[in-house]
Amino acid sequence: MHAVxxxxxxxxAGLLFALPACIYMLAFVGYPIISNLVLSLQxxxxxNLSRGExxxxxxxxxxxxxxxxxxxxxxxxxxxxxxxxxxxxFLIGFVLALFLNKNFSFAxxxxxxxxxxxxxxxxxTALIFKxxxxxxxxxxxxxLRSLHLISQNIDWLTSSxxxxxxxxxxxxxxxxxxNTILLSTGLTTIPQELxxxxxxxxxxxxxxxxxxxxxxxxxxxxxxxxxxxxYTFKVYDLVYVMTSGGPVNSTHLLSTYSYKxxxxxxxxxxxxxxxxxxxxxxxxxxxIYLRITMQGEEx
Amino acid sequence: MxxxxxxxxxxxxxxxxxxxxxxxxxxxPLFWTLITSLKTEKExxxxxxxxxxxxLNTQSYAAQVETxxxxxxxxxxxxxxxxxxxxxxxxxxxxxxxYAIAKYRFRGRxxxxxxxxxxxxxPVSVLLTPMFIMFKGMHVYNTWWSAIxxxxxxxxxxxxxxxxxxxxxxxxxxxEAAYIDGCTRFGAFxxxxxxxxxxxxxxxxxxxxxxxxxxxxxxxxxxxxxQKRPITAGIFNFMGQYGTKWSYLSAFAIxxxxxxxxxxxxxxxxxxxxxxxxxxxx
Numbered sequence: 199m200h201a202v203x204x205x206x207x208x209x210x211a212g213l214l215f216a217l218p219a220c221i222y223m224l225a226f227v228g229y230p231i232i233s234n235l236v237l238s239l240q241x242x243x244x245x246n247l248s249r250g251e252x253x254x255x256x257x258x259x260x261x262x263x264x265x266x267x268x269x270x271x272x273x274x275x276x277x278x279x280x281x282x283x284x285x286x287x288f289l290i291g292f293v294l295a296l297f298l299n300k301n302f303s304f305a306x307x308x309x310x311x312x313x314x315x316x317x318x319x320x321x322x323t324a325l326i327f328k329x330x331x332x333x334x335x336x337x338x339x340x341x342l343r344s345l346h347l348i349s350q351n352i353d354w355l356t357s358s359x360x361x362x363x364x365x366x367x368x369x370x371x372x373x374x375x376x377n378t379i380l381l382s383t384g385l386t387t388i389p390q391e392l393x394x395x396x397x398x399x400x401x402x403x404x405x406x407x408x409x410x411x412x413x414x415x416x417x418x419x420x421x422x423x424x425x426x427x428x429y430t431f432k433v434y435d436l437v438y439v440m441t442s443g444g445p446v447n448s449t450h451l452l453s454t455y456s457y458k459x460x461x462x463x464x465x466x467x468x469x470x471x472x473x474x475x476x477x478x479x480x481x482x483x484x485x486i487y488l489r490i491t492m493q494g495e496e497x
Numbered sequence: 498m499x500x501x502x503x504x505x506x507x508x509x510x511x512x513x514x515x516x517x518x519x520x521x522x523x524x525x526p527l528f529w530t531l532i533t534s535l536k537t538e539k540e541x542x543x544x545x546x547x548x549x550x551x552x553l554n555t556q557s558y559a560a561q562v563e564t565x566x567x568x569x570x571x572x573x574x575x576x577x578x579x580x581x582x583x584x585x586x587x588x589x590x591x592x593x594x595x596y597a598i599a600k601y602r603f604r605g606r607x608x609x610x611x612x613x614x615x616x617x618x619x620p621v622s623v624l625l626t627p628m629f630i631m632f633k634g635m636h637v638y639n640t641w642w643s644a645i646x647x648x649x650x651x652x653x654x655x656x657x658x659x660x661x662x663x664x665x666x667x668x669x670x671x672x673e674a675a676y677i678d679g680c681t682r683f684g685a686f687x688x689x690x691x692x693x694x695x696x697x698x699x700x701x702x703x704x705x706x707x708x709x710x711x712x713x714x715x716x717x718x719x720x721x722x723x724q725k726r727p728i729t730a731g732i733f734n735f736m737g738q739y740g741t742k743w744s745y746l747s748a749f750a751i752x753x754x755x756x757x758x759x760x761x762x763x764x765x766x767x768x769x770x771x772x773x774x775x776x777x778x779x
Contacts, residue, residue, distance in 0.1 A: 476620055
């Protein structure tokens with residue numbers, strides 16, 4: 199008893215404050231991660247879950263995955279989706295940040311209102327974009343027809359050629375505010391004097407941008423891209439509600455395919471294996487994020 | 498650091514107009530949903546479409562109050578309960594933990610911090626299947642608790658990482674003064690530090706609420722009874738059954754956005770703080 203008391207004196211007393219949250223997260227996140235790993239090495243389906251049979255089959259699920267054309271399609275879809283979203287939302291967000299960091303009367307208010315898309319539940323965003331891109335009553339088709347860009351309505355979400363594009367547009371809409379706010383916060387940390395002295399020295403706006411803005415914004419850009427990747431790579435609700443992975447698997451992502459395996463086909467172990475592949479790729483990029491965040495964090 | 502000189506005159510007017518145009522373009526999807534929810538089903542299918550409701554139709558909302566046919570308001574209440582529950586647990590657990598990580602150098606602190614950072618990145622897909630099996634075993638499957646417990650796992654790491662910075666910025670002297678006045682560690686934490694960190698705590702509460710409010714995967718997977726499901730799952734269900742009933746669907750969407758809009762109006766400052774502090778180390 200005495201030894202326990204002594205252990206928790208001074209600095210280790212902190213453990214007592216941190217323990218409840220830690221136990222919670224170990225129980226509801228730590229344990230599931232491990233059991234997901236174990237699950238992916240077994241052959242648990244709805245048929246044998248209730249009987250409690252769990253056979254270890256090693257890496258067989260993973261081997262099966264790499265011969266599964268839908269899985270390979272989901273993998274490449276996820277990469278295409280993530281990279282396209284990342285590039286578009288970053289570029290648009292950056293332009294908006296530069297624009298809204300100019301000191302004009304509406305700048306602050308507009309920047310605030312721009313955040314709304316980011317806060318809306320993804321299920322609702324999915325519904326909104328389904329409405330906009332509906333074939334018959336969709337306003338997008340109407341506008342394109344009025345501008346004589348198309349002569350016939352496009353089956354945006356029911357054609358395997360265009361569905362991915364719409365899903366990307368919807369996700370970029372969510373991502374723009376995030377990029378704008380972070381980049382614009384980064385921009386305010388650049389001392390204004392630098393631009394003033396550069397312009398006295400005869401630098402053009404373009405030169406100032408390349409020589410001052412970009413280099414000084416480097417760490418912000420890094421965080422924005424890495425976090426953007428993490429958020430985008432695991433998107434699930436948006437795509438599941440908009441297309442459920444269809445038509446003909448053209449919008450299946452690793453996240454939606456994992457869900458399908460587990461909760462539509464009831465191959466729990468296969469679903470787990472897909473999720474682990476997703477996690478592995480996420481962690482590879484996540485390491486960059488961990489390194490940035492843990493910097494200067496002494497023991 | 499010097500603020501950029503205020504732009505005035507004609508240039509100011511041009512930039513203002515331009516910014517309003519950008520805003521209108523980006524928020525058009527929301528505007529369109531709102532007016533669709535106020536149109537009659539007939540007008541929605543009209544060609545060319547109308548850009549404001551010619552016949553104002555509030556039936557899509559009123560039908561809910563009168564008959565509650567589609568459980569819109571019940572699932573709203575469910576979502577509210579789940580989000581508040583999740584928010585409370587997240588805040589109660591995260592506040593002391595973040596204080597400890599900011600102020601104490603105990604054994605395992607760095608690993609703990611790393612653990613919270615990793616959990617913040619996890620995709621729902623990894624947790625869904627094992628949680629599903631676990632909740633079945635715990636007999637919380639198909640209750641509000643399953644969604645509350647699962648949603649809280651998003652709120653806790655986020656809150657800890659945000660609050661850690663708030664607590665770290667509070668000067669040590671404040672705490673020491675409390676000890677001299679005879680406070681215990683816990684007393685000083687509760688009476689001195691928590692009130693000072695209040696803005697940070699509000700940020701965490703708001704985000705924990707929003708995360709839970711926006712969740713679909715957990716609510717849909719762990720709760721089967723439509724009467725207990727959150728509003729996001731309600732929308733998803735409704736879409737499956739009445740995919741083209743756009744007047745009801747858009748009304749559903751607007752009702753779901755209401756709390757988000759209220760939070761935005763009253764808590765905008767905290768949202769910006771959360772977005773920036775959560776991502777870029779302060």
